[in-house]
Amino acid sequence: MSYSVGQVAGFAGVTVRTLHHYDDIGLLAPGERSHAGHRRYNDADLDRLQQILFYRELGFPLDEVAALLDDPAADPRAHLRRQHELLTARIEKLQKMATAVEHAMEARKMGIDLTPEERFEVFGEKDPEQYAEEAEQRWGGTEAYAESQRRAARYTKDDWKRLQAEVAAWSERYAALMAAGEPPSGEAATAMAEEHRQHICTWYYDCPYEMHVALAEMYVADERFKEFYDTMRPGLAEHLRDAITANAARRTS
Numbered sequence: 001m002s003y004s005v006g007q008v009a010g011f012a013g014v015t016v017r018t019l020h021h022y023d024d025i026g027l028l029a030p031g032e033r034s035h036a037g038h039r040r041y042n043d044a045d046l047d048r049l050q051q052i053l054f055y056r057e058l059g060f061p062l063d064e065v066a067a068l069l070d071d072p073a074a075d076p077r078a079h080l081r082r083q084h085e086l087l088t089a090r091i092e093k094l095q096k097m098a099t100a101v102e103h104a105m106e107a108r109k110m111g112i113d114l115t116p117e118e119r120f121e122v123f124g125e126k127d128p129e130q131y132a133e134e135a136e137q138r139w140g141g142t143e144a145y146a147e148s149q150r151r152a153a154r155y156t157k158d159d160w161k162r163l164q165a166e167v168a169a170w171s172e173r174y175a176a177l178m179a180a181g182e183p184p185s186g187e188a189a190t191a192m193a194e195e196h197r198q199h200i201c202t203w204y205y206d207c208p209y210e211m212h213v214a215l216a217e218m219y220v221a222d223e224r225f226k227e228f229y230d231t232m233r234p235g236l237a238e239h240l241r242d243a244i245t246a247n248a249a250r251r252t253s
Contacts, residue, residue, distance in 0.1 A: 002041060003046075005019050007041075014053070019039070028045065030045055051083075058090070059246075175233035179233070193212075213244060213248045215244075216241040
């Protein structure tokens, strides 16, 4: 049995564009073609895609994934054992981070001291308090949340305008970077990932690399964050996640 590119995208939770890209770079070439020349994927292709996605989730660049999977001496079972070990280590690290975050929080409410008219002028339809209750429930006990609320409470309308302008300028440059075909692990993308981290440190709270990587995972996993970044350019959330991961690895190695 074989499957169309659309079916495989649905199975794997990736985009058709991603599968086309994997084919173009030789990472995942479909085993079959229809009479009309359309891609058809067989079970072996699905197995390889699963391995690719495991390694991608673990932060491996595509070229390293290809080298790992195309190693003639590699045992498929060894791949699974290694991936299980890496995933287990990541889960343990994130659990420790979550525990630390839960024990550190103190602030309770959004502290944006603007009139309704000023909020509309600065933020438009993106109400900064739209997810305030959920944010408090999820992170209300962390020092990072408390610090972000302390800082936000002091910001004036001009401060918020400057913050928004920085975000807009950064997003335009990042979208242009993607349009130019810059890889997430390249110098340009990782430099902008570092800018992203510094923006958080400047405006909200201290964001060490480990925390930045955890946030990047949320940008892809949480549909609202993903939509925020993908409206800048389709695929930007995942590209940024990979750039943040690469930047953290480069600067902490």
